[in-house]
Amino acid sequence: MKKDAIVVIGAGAAGLMAAITAARAAPQVRVVAVDGAPRLGAKILIAGGGRCNVTHHVVTERDFHGSTPAAIRRVLRAFDVEAARRFFEAEGVPLKRESTGKLFPVSDRAQDVLQALLGAARRAGVELLHPYKVTAIRPDDVGGFEVDGPKGREAPAAATGTVTGGPAGLGASAVILAPGGRSVPKTGSDGSGYAMVSNLGLPLTPRIFPALVPLRLPDGHLVRALSGLATDVRLIVVSSSGRHLASVTGALLCTHQGVSGPAVLDVSRHWQAAMDDDAQSGVLVNWLPDVVAEDLDRRFQNHGARPIRRALAPPLPDRLADALCALAGVDPDEPGATLTRDARKRLVAVCTAWRLPVVGTRGFEVAEVTAGGVPLSALTAGLEARNRPGLFVCGELCDVDGRIGGFNFQWAWASGTVAGRAAAARVAAGTMEPVSG
Structure with missing residues (x-):
């Protein structure tokens, strides 16, 4: 040549x-x-x-x-x-x-x-x-x-x-x-x-x-049992001190291995980068991205005799609302009026700032980019x-x-x-x- x-x-x-x-x-x-x-x-x-x-x-x-x-x-x-x-x-x-x-x-x-x-x-x-x-x-x-x-x-x-x-x-x-x-x-x-x-x-x-990659959750985790369920969320990468490092809003998809969807893919590189500097970094999920914790707490307090799940579903899918109640240790059928302050606070935290128990990514095999x-x-x-x-x-x-x-x-x-x-x-x-x- x-x-x-x-x-x-x-x-x-x-x-x-x-x-x-x-x-x-x-x-x-x-x-x-x-x-x-x-x-x-x-x-x-x-x-x-x-x-x-x-x-x-x-x-x-x-x-x-x-x-x-x-x-x-x-x-x-x-x-x-x-x-x-x-x-x-x-x-x-x-x-x-x-x-x-x-x-x-x-x-x-x-x-x-x-x-x-x-x-x-x-x-x-x-x-x-x-x-x-x-x-x-x-x-x-x-x-x-x-x-x-x-x-x-x-x-x-x-x-x-x-x-x-x-x-x-x-x-x-x-x-x-x-x-x-x-x-x-x-x-x-x-x-x-x-x-x-x-x-x-x-x-x-x-x-x-790997970037733009799904995240894995522990075997047997409750969210993995919701495979196929999708909802809009806000994901926040936080340091061990609680400092917000990155935030992404979009769709999250529950899978049989963990979570995926546009918001998860976008946040994955930020989580990995944060973990390099601080192994105690994590990802918080707000399952109600348009709702702040204080407003949700008031919603629960004013829910009366209706089952507490009805304060979440809609807008959340029924299966997800029940799962969030389970993660908070709350009976989804309990009336809002009888919910204790501690139970209400736990449910608010799970709904608006739940820490994803990420154990890793699905790797280069499925990542969309490097x-x-x-x-x-x-x-x-x-x-x-x-x-x-x-x-x-x-x-x-x-x-x-x-x-x-x-x-x-x-x-x-x-x-x-x-x-x-x-x-x-x-x-x-x-x-x-x-x-x-």
Whole structure:
């Protein structure tokens, strides 16, 4: 392969966008995207229940965690929500906004999103090599790279041309790393990218952990018996001293292993981060997010001869109201008028500030994204490694993770665009200096 080539490692959301952008920006440069996953674009296909939540109608740096907000903002501004909408509409995939603010394909088909990306890559002249499992990336003696892997194969019909790799692998002037993190490893995100960046001298955050992940409760816990029940809650991460560290309001879903749902997924990374600093941190649940403790206490006091469960259900489901009474040691059939002060206080506390007995998460196998990775401070504005010119990092491999609702896909589109644009500029210019993007 010619040494003026750009090799993109990973053909998921960020990798395909990086390859498309690079090929469009520098049509004279050979762009090759390689991917070792058993199925191309598997994460795109399973996202949003098979519909693919492409982005959100408003995305800012405040929707993300990890690296500094200023660094995240620079990347997001380079390819914003409107740019994402225009890109997919130009590729024949118009988007619709739902009441939650999420943007989905009008067709409700994730397959259409993947095919749009593959079609755009084909028309831009990207050569796709799949399956091709990269085993190592080695700097050569002329400022480029050798990408080691299995012998090249004929590219699928979705790609253009055929790439043939020999024993020395693929040669390139620039490499864009977009192999994903560790979430849902069955899709190909096996964490191999972290070894690649470490071997090339890039730093990683001290901890890499699953984010947007369900939480586990103890075996036999009462809440696990409510599997399938969903309700809106407010979740608060607190330190051992009681200081509020994070708060999320949204739906909670009881499962046979613990709790899930949008609010739980969003709060999971905050709980894990808090536990790193303070092992006595926890998550409090307000099952009545629009009700404060004092008002609920008055409601109980004024409930008269009616069963106390009726003060909770509605708005809570009957099964949940009974469960909360059980957790407080209160008979759900007891009249409000006869409830003792201590019993009333216990029930108020359970309803508005109950500590979830979290014993862990369900891990990378079901997490929607990975927290941690390469800090943006180690990269230029063009997402090029400061200490390794010609090496670019984008997507989930970066220390950037967003909340649920299409934000992580927007990061993939934006960071892939920035890396692809900067890599193309670097190779086209033939310079050894990092490109700002």
